[in-house]
Amino acid sequence: MNCKNTSDIIEEYIKQLLAQAGIAELKRSEVADIFQVVPSQINYVIKTRFTESRGYVVESKRGGGGYIRIGKVQFSDHHQMLRDLLASIKEQISQQVFTDILQMLFEKGLITGRELDLFWVTTTDSVLGSDAARIRARLLQQLLKQLDRKGN
Secondary structure (H helix, E strand, O other): OOOOOHHHHHHHHHHHHHHHHOEEEEOHHHHHHHHOOOHHHHHHHHHHHOOHHHOEEEEEEOOOOOEEEEEEOOOOOHHHHHHHHHHHOOOOOOHHHHHHHHHHHHHOOOOOHHHHHHHHHHOOHHHHHHHHHHHHHHHHHHHHHHHHHOOO
16 A cells, blocks of 8 residues: 655655656745645645755745745766765765765665665665764765776
């Protein structure tokens, strides 16, 4: 049984808008009315599901004529994407951002589902310990360099 929560349904709705137009421009209150939720639920979905590490750009303007504009980052090729990702990696990286980037690499066909699973289970805070964020950053940097060298 496929049991989706409200956030999943809102995410799907926004992704459908993106697929149709390339950019989704929303009014928080209108989307909240469609799904009969409070506007903060829309904020939650956007802040957690449409992040830079997942390949999205979000622009927001508050007020009466306010809007939320969401776009999917388009790369000219995998080489550019890998280089841009590599340049964005700081000294530390959270588990969530690490997971988002791995998911994007999987969706682009640069790593397999098995590799995604192996990275995910071996890079948690409980496995890596107190220096997990720094280790994840170094691992991701090396992974991106290796993928770029292989010409993906």
